[in-house]
Amino acid sequence: MRVLIVEDDKVLAHGLNETLRRAGYVVDAVPTAEQADAALRVTEIDLVILDIGLPGVDGFTWLKRLRGRGGEQTVLVLTARDALTDRVHGLTVGADDYLAKPFAPEELLARVSALTRRGRAIRSKVIEHGPLAIDLARKRASVTGKALDLSQREYALLEFLFSNVDAIVAKDRISGAIASWDEQLSPNAIEVQISRLRAKLEPSGIRIRTVRGLGYLVEPWKDEKP
Amino acid sequence: MRVLIVEDDKVLAHGLNETLRRAGYVVDAVPTAEQADAALRVTEIDLVILDIGLPGVDGFTWLKRLRGRGGEQTVLVLTARDALTDRVHGLTVGADDYLAKPFAPEELLARVSALTRRGRAIRSKVIEHGPLAIDLARKRASVTGKALDLSQREYALLEFLFSNVDAIVAKDRISGAIASWDEQLSPNAIEVQISRLRAKLEPSGIRIRTVRGLGYLVEPWKDEKP
DNA sequence: GTCAAACTGTCGGCAATCTGACCGGTGCCG
DNA sequence: CGGCACCGGTCAGATTGCCGACAGTTTGAC
Secondary structure, eight states: OEEEEEOOOHHHHHHHHHHHHHTTOEEEEESSHHHHHHHHHHSOOSEEEEESOOSSSOHHHHHHHHHHTTOOOEEEEEEETTOHHHHHHHHHHTOSEEEEESOOHHHHHHHHHHHHHHHHHHOOOEEEETTEEEETTTTEEEETTEEOOOOHHHHHHHHHHHHSTTSEEOHHHHHHHHSOTTOOOOHHHHHHHHHHHHHHHGGGTOOOEEETTTEEEOOOOOOOOO | OEEEEEOSOHHHHHHHHHHHHHTTOEEEEESSHHHHHHHHHHSOOSEEEEESOOSSSOHHHHHHHHHHTTOOOEEEEEEETTOHHHHHHHHHHTOSEEEEESOOHHHHHHHHHHHHHHHHHSSOSEEEETTEEEETTTTEEEETTEEOOOOHHHHHHHHHHHHSTTSEEOHHHHHHHHSOTTOOOOHHHHHHHHHHHHHHHGGGTOOOEEETTTEEEOOOOOOOOO
16 A cells, blocks of 8 residues: 655654554655656555645645546645635545644544545556556546547457457457447458557557467567666 | 435335435335345445335344445434334444434435435535536536536436546446436437536536447546646 | 558448427426 | 426437448568
């Protein structure tokens, strides 16, 4: 379970860090919203602890943007005591819970454990392949966070191919997977779909290989070694 | 917001149904615990109103089983007046609140609204999407502060769509969300509702995309960057 | 070099969707 | 009680945009 602390006050950040680490969480801490973005891009974070009063981009603005671009991380907001406005505003903008400063370490731990427990169950199944992510529940695919616009057939094909990474899939298996039972797809129809899908994927470096006479193949993703 | 009534007394069940429906909830009613299970399996239910005295499997037993297998729905238990034992027992077994019979409709509504509010309390009570704001507790939507005039169905559709931003929602999921379980909505009925809703939203620049063959999609709001 | 397999741009058919018109049901009001 | 307004569904004609056929070109195995 991985926690990101976004807090500019060094003393407080350090305290949070210690408390959580001792409780068995993996903790990262950054002082600004910009660096929080960077951290989210690099690592998979389960929970964000966000101070509202940040230098530069403030916590609310950042949270709003995060939700706006589809960020689903659980967020616990830290507010000044009595800042009821903050509290309401925070929940409106998409926080999952809030905690008023000052607070006891146990209080923090209680909230954090409640939130992480809850988050688990909800997350949907996602196929990842380098920069490509396919969200099965929502039927949406994205590359580097940018949503792809796919038609029904294209999506079905994408889902099927990337569910069978590192396996050669024959055209008639594809045909069976993306067309409804009774309809008969010509081999060429599949070639056309592949071609269309490639046009949308290859700009991002995602490749579908042709295996002459046998079918198509998606190779396991390899990070470039610079 | 979807409510399931588990009550074998037809008169009472009907009364509850009417009261809740008029208050804007989507309501299903079943007379036995077995059918309650079936309903939960088929549909996503937010709140269960459970009579303790049921034929066959009684309310307590059912509730216990529900919790036992991880059911997280909010449950409001109906007990006979003065059955203090029932009350204690009910709360022990996992009810979220109880109400002694007989009760006034307003009393019921007050409890129900308190409970449904609580369920949502952690995640925001208001969905914001650019200029659009949907107040879940009050069942009101507004654009740039101006209230929208929506019928019940339109509101339910709006709430459902914008609770699933960035996900493609199929027509039958919509149908399950905005209609009670016994009514059968034709695909066209949904198209018509979508069309009506669009007529009210698009003047404000809020768009509901069609994804041919799959369903509808609300994309995350993007602020214009000048 | 030969030839089958695969690629891809173009195009038309057609199913999916949109939407205006209509209508039966319900609740409110005088 | 009668009438009216509104809701929410069906129907049908117009519209849209996906998808496979076709065909000309390219690729790769031998």
